[in-house]
Amino acid sequence: MNTTQSDPPRKRGRPRNLEPSQEYRDRLENIVRVAADVFQAHGYEAGSLDDVAAAMGLRKASLYYYVKRKSDLLRLVFERAITVALTEVETLAHLADPRERLAALIRHQALLVTRDPALFAVFFDQRAGLEHADLADVGHKEHLYLRQFILAVEAAMAAGAIPPGDPRLVANAVIGMTSWSYKWFDARRDSPEAxxxxxxxxxxR
Structure with a gap:
């Protein structure tokens, strides 16, 4: 005797799209960029969601569709900064020539900060506003970022491209030199490439 098993009934309505739309992602990216400008100008404590909404020409209620708290917005600013930085250094890590790899990492870090000083001013100066879990996540990713510089310095030393020394100290010195530009760099006067x-x-040398 043959039996047939009926298909489960279909639910009415459109299937839910689990991924945010491109329009949503673009608007959120713009919100994060404006928030970095606001937090740089006023500081995280003084800057508010009202300031961000006003800078974008939005009502505060519209902003709540994307973020619920100011600390969420600060987390997104930090996520953007560290994700962009880490993604690039992981790509450059595959360069085979030690001198070329270290040069590419130095150039990447210098351009990263000078091309978006507002974002990195918040990243370096406003981390006291992060929630504990968010601060721990940023710290972990920073460790991975530093590790790529240490490995590149070690390889450059072994190849004789730079003098011998403590790779950790040299890597931190390079990152410090290329990061401090957010304090003084003026795009009207200075060239990121130079x-x-x-x-x-x-x-x-």
């Missing part, structure tokens, strides 16, 4: 060239020349 600054990157200068940093490479100082380390790899």
């Amino acid at each position: 600054f990157a060239d200068t940093c490479v020349a100082l380390v790899l």
Whole structure:
């Protein structure tokens, strides 16, 4: 005797899209960029969601569709900064030539900060506003980021491209030199590419 098993009834309505739309992602990216400008100008404590909404020409209620608290917005600013930075260094880690790899990392770090100083001013100066779990996540990713510089410095030393020394100290010095530009860099006067060239020349003569 043959039996047939009926298909389960279909649910009415459109299937839920689990991924946010491109329009949503674009708007959130813009919100994060504006928030970085606001937090740089006013500081995290003084800056508010009202300031971000006003800068975007939005009602505060509209902003709540994307973020619920100011701390969520700060977390997104930090996530954007560290994700962009880490993604690039992981790509450059595959360069085979030690001198070329270290030069590329130095250039990457110099350009990263000078091309988006507001974002990195918040990243370096406003981390006291992060929730504990968010701070721990950023710290873990920063450790991975530093590790790529240490490995590149070790390889460059072994190849004789730079003098011997403590790779950890040299890596931190390179990151410090290329990061501090957010304090003084003026895009109306200074060239990101010229600054990157200068940093490479100082380390790899």
